[in-house]
Amino acid sequence: MEAISHFIAGNAYQGDDDRSGAVFNPSDGSTLYQCRYASKATLDHAVSVAAAAGRAWAKASQARRLEVIFRMRQLVVENTDKLAELIGLENGKTIADAKGEISRGLEAVDFATSVAQVTKGEYSYNVGGGIDVFSIRQPVGIVGCIAPFNFPAMVPLMMTSMAIASGNAVILKPSERVPGAAILIGELWRQAGLPDGVWNAVNGDKDVVDAILENPQIGAISFVGSTHVGEYIYQKGCAHGKRVAAYTGGKNHMVVMPDADMESAASAFVSAGYGSSSQRCMAVSLVLAVGEGTAERLRGLMVPMIEALHVGSYDDPKADFGAVVTANAKQFVEQAIAEAVTDGAELVVDGRGFVVPGLESGFYTGATLLDHVTMDMNFWKSEIFGPARGIMRVKDLDEAITITNAHEYGNGAVIFTRSGHAAHRFIEEVEAGMQGVNVAVPVPVGHHNFGGLRRSKFGDAHMFGPDAARFYTKMKTVSQRWPKPDQEEAALSLAFPGNN
Numbered sequence: 425m426e427a428i429s430h431f432i433a434g435n436a437y438q439g440d441d442d443r444s445g446a447v448f449n450p451s452d453g454s455t456l457y458q459c460r461y462a463s464k465a466t467l468d469h470a471v472s473v474a475a476a477a478g479r480a481w482a483k484a485s486q487a488r489r490l491e492v493i494f495r496m497r498q499l500v501v502e503n504t505d506k507l508a509e510l511i512g513l514e515n516g517k518t519i520a521d522a523k524g525e526i527s528r529g530l531e532a533v534d535f536a537t538s539v540a541q542v543t544k545g546e547y548s549y550n551v552g553g554g555i556d557v558f559s560i561r562q563p564v565g566i567v568g569c570i571a572p573f574n575f576p577a578m579v580p581l582m583m584t585s586m587a588i589a590s591g592n593a594v595i596l597k598p599s600e601r602v603p604g605a606a607i608l609i610g611e612l613w614r615q616a617g618l619p620d621g622v623w624n625a626v627n628g629d630k631d632v633v634d635a636i637l638e639n640p641q642i643g644a645i646s647f648v649g650s651t652h653v654g655e656y657i658y659q660k661g662c663a664h665g666k667r668v669a670a671y672t673g674g675k676n677h678m679v680v681m682p683d684a685d686m687e688s689a690a691s692a693f694v695s696a697g698y699g700s701s702s703q704r705c706m707a708v709s710l711v712l713a714v715g716e717g718t719a720e721r722l723r724g725l726m727v728p729m730i731e732a733l734h735v736g737s738y739d740d741p742k743a744d745f746g747a748v749v750t751a752n753a754k755q756f757v758e759q760a761i762a763e764a765v766t767d768g769a770e771l772v773v774d775g776r777g778f779v780v781p782g783l784e785s786g787f788y789t790g791a792t793l794l795d796h797v798t799m800d801m802n803f804w805k806s807e808i809f810g811p812a813r814g815i816m817r818v819k820d821l822d823e824a825i826t827i828t829n830a831h832e833y834g835n836g837a838v839i840f841t842r843s844g845h846a847a848h849r850f851i852e853e854v855e856a857g858m859q860g861v862n863v864a865v866p867v868p869v870g871h872h873n874f875g876g877l878r879r880s881k882f883g884d885a886h887m888f889g890p891d892a893a894r895f896y897t898k899m900k901t902v903s904q905r906w907p908k909p910d911q912e913e914a915a916l917s918l919a920f921p922g923n924n
Contacts (some may be wrong), residue, residue, distance in 0.1 A: 427458040428603045430627055431610035433473045434620030439466040445600050445629070450516030450747035452735040453785030459603045461628035467635040468597050470624045474566045475641055477621030478593030479501045481487070482563045486540045493589050496616035497533045500526065500581070503612060507605055511576050512738030514602040516747035516787065517700050519739060522577075526850050528867070529581030532888045535871045539589035542893040552923025554680060555905045560783055563591035563641040563895040568636040570657065570719065571606070572649045573599035573749050574809075575705045578667065579887075580606055582874075583646045585890040588613070592644075596625045597636060623746040637661050644895065646887065648705075651807075651833070651879055658882035667886035669895055671875060672809045674705040674835030677828040678864065681821065682715040683843035687720060688862070689840040690725035696864035697731060697813040698791050701745045705880075706858070706867050710797060710804065710814045712824045719817050722852075723772065723795065730773050730791045736780055748810050754787045757810030761792050763813070764803035769794040775811060776817060798829060807833070821846055827854050834877035836866055858880065 429438045443461040448454065461471075483491075500507070508522035515522075545559040567584040576598065584594045589660065598606035606625045613623040626632055636642060637660045645661045647654055647670040654670035661668035680689045680694070689711075696708040713719035736743035748754050758776045765771050775790025789810055797804055797814035804814070818824045828837050838860035839850040847861045857876035858860035860866030868874055885895040907913070 426852060427460050428607065428627065429460050430462060431474060431607050431625040434614045437482035439463065441466055447514055447601065447603065448750065449513055450749055452783050453787060459627050459671055461599050462626040462632040464635045466630055467626055470626050470640050471566060471641050473621040474595055474624055477619055478566055478604050481593060481619055481622045482591040489589055492617045493533065493536050496613060497530060499612045499616055500530060500533065505607060507577050510604040510608060512603050513731065515573060515576055516738055518702065518743050518746050521700055525575050525578040529578035532582040532585045533807045535888060536585035536589035539586065539893065541607055543590055543892050543897055555903050557901065557903050559899055559901045561899055564896055566593045566642045567644040567646065567896060568642045569594060570633060570647040571596060571597045571598045573601040576602040576605035579648050580609055583886045584623065584721045586783060586898045590893060590896045592896055593622045593623065598625060598627065599633060600627055600629055638664055654882055657924060660826060668883050670882040671887055672880055672882065673833050674876060674880055675709045675807055675833045676706060676836040677710050677712055678708045679712045679714060679824045679839040680718060681843060681846055682718050683842045684840040686721050686725060690722055690729065692864035694726055694729045696746055696813045701748050702811040703748060703809050706865055708864055710816055712816045712827060714818050714821060714824055719815055730793055733791050735788055735790055736776060737783060748789060751787050753810060754789050756790050757808060757812055760803060760808050761812050763822050764794050764801055767801045769803060770796045799830065821849065825853050832879045835880035838864055
């Protein structure tokens with residue numbers, strides 16, 4: 425069985441790695457191939473290649489870099505079908521969903537074309553004594569990007585586009601469950617004219633992550649994934665003197681006020697809750713139905729929609745969503761449902777034991793809806809990365825805000841209402857980094873900052889938008905003075921210099 429290797433210096437690189445892991449097709453449960461896991465020696469080789477290539481790329485003109493970025497954008501568009509097929513095959517999401525993530529990844533590429541604007545410095549003329557002060561932004565050097573399984577193309581494009589545009593070299597560690605898209609993206613960068621060695625991908629598990637965190641030549645780390653791993657990466661990366669941005673878990677609450685458009689709210693909840701088999705950090709996890717009768721009205725609308733969802737193979741054009749990523753993920757979701765029922769939740773729609781005819785070994789679980797979820801249940805406390813969603817019943821907006829803010833995560837939160845006052849209170853008082861008003865998935869466009877609050881993000885940076893340019897560059901501030909050739913210097917003084 426063929427094994428996927430790494431992408432270093434513009435080519436496939438096998439190295440002497442003696443460890444590997446299986447990559448599955450979640451739709452049918454079959455093993456696609458083995459993925460080689462990089463040793464420390466392979467990672468160190470990638471770093472040495474990136475260091476050499478990065479020094480030259482950092483000196484390239486903005487025009488040269490932009491030429492590559494624009495060409496890369498066109499190549500991603502031209503290869504959308506190929507990328508989407510790889511994503512669906514390894515991740516299990518539908519082709520339509522895969523194409524959606526590619527389109528959002530392109531927003532980051534688009535924003536990277538504005539690198540000249542967002543990295544330009546400042547200049548102050550003659551601040552005193554004939555001294556001019558100016559600032560410049562330069563690339564960090566080598567950045568490590570550790571990507572998740574749920575967005576095999578979007579997140580790598582979001583992480584790396586601005587890094588490349590601002591003159592850095594990149595080492596991407598994709599999820600070992602979905603390595604194919606990252607290798608293809610590396611090939612597209614090469615075709616776009618990026619010099620070999622500026623963009624590299626190494627596959628592996630915790631061993632290679634630790635090697636990335638410990639390597640002294642890697643100056644910055646960007647991570648997307650689970651909270652416990654993100655916290656580990658943040659703490660260890662900072663301990664090794666790196667700047668770190670870790671984007672982690674979410675438990676996103678959707679507050680529905682009694683005055684909301686119930687049809688729109690119900691449709692939004694089903695779409696935002698179950699898309700991608702709910703394997704999104706910005707998926708709606710719980711609907712907080714406010715006031716007497718709101719939950720019943722929503723249930724009456726949502727249940728038929730949920731029961732009508734078509735679950736199938738990634739290449740089934742009728743499928744609304746596909747399999748979860750692994751057999752273990754399926755088991756975890758179904759155990760969480762059983763635990764919630766034991767804890768007192770009402771099982772409204774049960775998706776456990778779901779089987780697609782002819783694909784009995786696939787990692788499928790159907791859409792599940794639970795009602796009467798409470799804060800003392802693990803179903804509220806934990807991120808359930810699979811299609812099991814819940815209803816919480818609350819008396820008023822005050823309680824809805826209190827519950828939303830009581831959770832450890834603050835990735836996203838949304839409100840559906842016709843009241844401007846309620847929306848304003850929600851925006852002002854809810855502690856979530858990305859908020860929506862009558863918008864169910866408030867992921868910002870690529871030229872705005874992405875990132876949560878509380879334990880949904882570690883570090884001060886954001887993944888795309890203007891903050892990405894700041895994260896991937898270092899600032900130097902220069903004070904310079906050019907006296908006349910025959911000008912006499914002032915007498916020696918040890919007093920702290922002023923600008924009078």
